[in-house]
Amino acid sequence: MIERALLAKPRGFCAGVVMAIGAVEKAARQEDRPVTVYHSIVHNHTVVARLERERGVHFVEDLDSVPALPGGGDTIVFSAHGVSPLVRARARELGLSTIDATCPLVTKVHTEAKKYAREGYTILLIGDSARHQEVIGTQGEAPEATLLVGVLGKTGEGLHDPYTVRVPDPERVVVLTQTTLSVDDTRRTVDILKARFPALLIPPSEDLCYATKNRQDEVKRIAKQVDAFLVVTSTHSSNGMRLLELAEAECGRALRLESAADLDGLNLEGVRTVGITSAASTPDDLVQAVVERLRAANPALVVSEEGEWEHIEFREPKKLGPNGMAL
Ligand code: SF4
Numbered sequence: 157m158i159e160r161a162l163l164a165k166p167r168g169f170c171a172g173v174v175m176a177i178g179a180v181e182k183a184a185r186q187e188d189r190p191v192t193v194y195h196s197i198v199h200n201h202t203v204v205a206r207l208e209r210e211r212g213v214h215f216v217e218d219l220d221s222v223p224a225l226p227g228g229g230d231t232i233v234f235s236a237h238g239v240s241p242l243v244r245a246r247a248r249e250l251g252l253s254t255i256d257a258t259c260p261l262v263t264k265v266h267t268e269a270k271k272y273a274r275e276g277y278t279i280l281l282i283g284d285s286a287r288h289q290e291v292i293g294t295q296g297e298a299p300e301a302t303l304l305v306g307v308l309g310k311t312g313e314g315l316h317d318p319y320t321v322r323v324p325d326p327e328r329v330v331v332l333t334q335t336t337l338s339v340d341d342t343r344r345t346v347d348i349l350k351a352r353f354p355a356l357l358i359p360p361s362e363d364l365c366y367a368t369k370n371r372q373d374e375v376k377r378i379a380k381q382v383d384a385f386l387v388v389t390s391t392h393s394s395n396g397m398r399l400l401e402l403a404e405a406e407c408g409r410a411l412r413l414e415s416a417a418d419l420d421g422l423n424l425e426g427v428r429t430v431g432i433t434s435a436a437s438t439p440d441d442l443v444q445a446v447v448e449r450l451r452a453a454n455p456a457l458v459v460s461e462e463g464e465w466e467h468i469e470f471r472e473p474k475k476l477g478p479n480g481m482a483l
Pocket of ligand 1: 171365366368
């Protein structure tokens with residue numbers, strides 16, 4: 157029987173996710189034609205399914221398909237992960253109005269990429285996949301100047317190895333990162349690059365976001381006290397999968413769930429104390445449903461959460477017409 161559940165705090169939605177989902181919901185309420193989102197607004201299956209089912213929102217991976225969508229929507233929302241300038245330009249060509257729900261902490265990395273490319277630097281952009289939407293968007297700001305570098309242990313699929321990556325001018329090289337990587341692996345990767353390129357420029361403020369760091373810190377704090385960790389996340393959530401890896405490394409037994417229904421397939425044999433956390437894109441009602449299901453199966457379960465919630469909010473984005481003017 158499971159006796160204790162330690163709920164991570166913070167867990168779940170970050171300020172960027174709250175802002176992005178809020179932007180889609182507001183647009184869906186206000187627009188008289190269906191709203192379309194370029195890519196999943198955040199990387200969680202339940203969030204996307206609810207917006208489709210309850211708000212009639214369309215999700216596309218190709219802007220050219222927007223004009224042919226049922227209802228003829230003419231407003232596109234860019235997801236929290238950001239987009240490349242090519243996508244923005246195509247939206248203008250198609251005459252689409254835009255709502256840019258890119259997280260401001262991703263926009264900050266785009267701004268850095270543009271600045272350093274203008275100044276003649278080679279940008280080493282550390283990421284966990286060349287196919288991640290955030291990596292594609294950031295690289296798109298300065299494609300000629302950017303080399304993707306795999307975070308420690310991840311190479312292939314368009315990612316250079318930090319031990320072997322070559323740059324045209326080792327005196328003019330800067331490192332930027334995806335916002336949602338493992339804090340520890342990113343630090344080690346930067347250390348490798350710094351050893352290879354002593355002049356490596358590291359921007360004054362880190363690119364890893366506060367939500368990524370706080371959720372990883374909390375997993376580390378709890379992991380030593382539990383027999384297993386449950387991580388509620390979709391597989392395509394970068395920050396969620398990093399929590400899963402960290403929990404596995406720290407407590408030796410981490411299990412992923414999409415929702416409470418997945419508990420049935422998990423082996424919790426011998427677990428007396430369990431930790432629970434969730435990705436920055438996971439709605440908290442999914443976590444509460446996991447807790448309720450555990451409680452139903454373990455009537456004496458004591459649930460506790462310590463930690464602190466974050467108090468960060470991002471401004472909602474404005475709708476812009478195809479000419480870039482606010483509507
Ligand atoms: Fe922004 Fe970080 Fe949340 Fe991503 S995880 S949306 S970068 S705050």
